[in-house]
Amino acid sequence: MKNLKKTMTAALSALMCSVVLFASSTVRAELNIFATVPEWGALAQALGGDQVKVFVATAAQQDPHHIQARPSLIARARNAKLVIATGAELEIGWLPIVQRDSGNRSIQTGQPGYLEAAQYVTLLDIPKSVDRSMGDVHAEGNPHIQTDPRNLLPIAQALSARMAQLDPSQSQHYQNLLARFVSDWQTRLSQWALIAKPLHGVRIWAQHDGFPYMNAWLGLIQIGTLEPRPGVEPSIAYLSEVLQRQKSEQARMIVVASYLSDAPSKWFSEKSGLPVAILPFTVGGNAQTKTLAALYDETISRLLKALEQGNRS
Numbered sequence: 001m002k003n004l005k006k007t008m009t010a011a012l013s014a015l016m017c018s019v020v021l022f023a024s025s026t027v028r029a030e031l032n033i034f035a036t037v038p039e040w041g042a043l044a045q046a047l048g049g050d051q052v053k054v055f056v057a058t059a060a061q062q063d064p065h066h067i068q069a070r071p072s073l074i075a076r077a078r079n080a081k082l083v084i085a086t087g088a089e090l091e092i093g094w095l096p097i098v099q100r101d102s103g104n105r106s107i108q109t110g111q112p113g114y115l116e117a118a119q120y121v122t123l124l125d126i127p128k129s130v131d132r133s134m135g136d137v138h139a140e141g142n143p144h145i146q147t148d149p150r151n152l153l154p155i156a157q158a159l160s161a162r163m164a165q166l167d168p169s170q171s172q173h174y175q176n177l178l179a180r181f182v183s184d185w186q187t188r189l190s191q192w193a194l195i196a197k198p199l200h201g202v203r204i205w206a207q208h209d210g211f212p213y214m215n216a217w218l219g220l221i222q223i224g225t226l227e228p229r230p231g232v233e234p235s236i237a238y239l240s241e242v243l244q245r246q247k248s249e250q251a252r253m254i255v256v257a258s259y260l261s262d263a264p265s266k267w268f269s270e271k272s273g274l275p276v277a278i279l280p281f282t283v284g285g286n287a288q289t290k291t292l293a294a295l296y297d298e299t300i301s302r303l304l305k306a307l308e309q310g311n312r313s
Contacts, residue, residue, distance in 0.1 A: 030050075031081050034076055035055065036056075036086060036091050036095060037057070038284050039295070040117060042291065043152060047177050047181060048163055048174065057073050063260070064086070069097035074101045081166050083099070084115045084117065086116065089139065090143035112165055115158065117151075118141075118143060120155050123143075124141055126140065127139065147211055147214035147281070149217070150189060152185065153186075160175070192296055198307060200218065201220075203221045206225050206254070207225065207254065209225050209227070210281070214299070218303070224249070226242060239264060239267060242268065243268065252306075253310055255306075257278075258279060262278060276306065277306035279302055
């Protein structure tokens with residue numbers, strides 16, 4: 001009897017070990033991704049699905065230029081396999097510190113675990129020279145590439161390829177999700193082009209010069225900004241000068257990103273009678289923009305609404 005109990009106990013132990021070993025062999029680590037801004041976090045999730053775990057370092061209502069390299073961000077970067085950033089100096093004030101202090105060699109600039117979206121698109125507004133008197137000007141060009149959804153196609157290709165490089169066992173999974181994304185995105189681009197036709201050739205003021213890519217996409221004509229220099233808050237005296245220009249320029253609306261204080265735009269709107277379009281700028285920029293597609297749906301909707309308001313006034 002004792003021998004039988006010993007035999008059964010041994011068999012049970014062996015069975016439990018087999019179960020544990022089988023379970024451990026079927027559980028795989030997710031690809032940890034550190035995205036600097038919401039748009040790249042959303043894109044990474046769409047291209048990675050359940051095989052990735054995405055952390056987004058900034059919120060939609062934060063100015064991505066001015067972020068603190070907090071210990072919590074450094075801790076997240078320490079365990080990341082991939083960092084996806086905008087580049088073009090958008091994160092220059094904080095991301096290099098996070099990379100350095102994380103001690104994570106694989107996410108340093110130039111390594112496979114670091115990807116800059118701006119490297120895969122044509123940058124606009126590249127200045128011939130830069131000095132401090134010009135304000136918040138980026139030497140490599142305007143970094144707000146996400147405002148043109150056409151830019152997401154080459155970025156998606158590059159990001160998917162990098163995921164497959166870092167996680168080769170799931171390369172087919174990433175290829176499948178990329179194909180699905182590209183097909184869906186091309187359809188949406190065609191739909192957006194039709195819906196946004198009334199915006200082509202419309203003249204606008206921008207509170208901050210954050211929309212050159214959106215303007216190129218939709219055919220909007222930006223005649224100036226309400227800021228005297230990028231990132232510099234306008235005075236009433238300066239806004240009054242812009243107001244005089246409006247009499248001859250005849251813009252149809254003012255556009256401002258939702259993460260900025262819209263006080264200058266409201267003042268200008270009250271004096272000029274122009275409608276203000278507060279645009280989400282990134283995923284989560286308002287309650288309606290919980291996905292990448294919704295970001296551009298909402299952008300076009302708000303621009304068309306402002307145009308209609310201007311037509312009625």
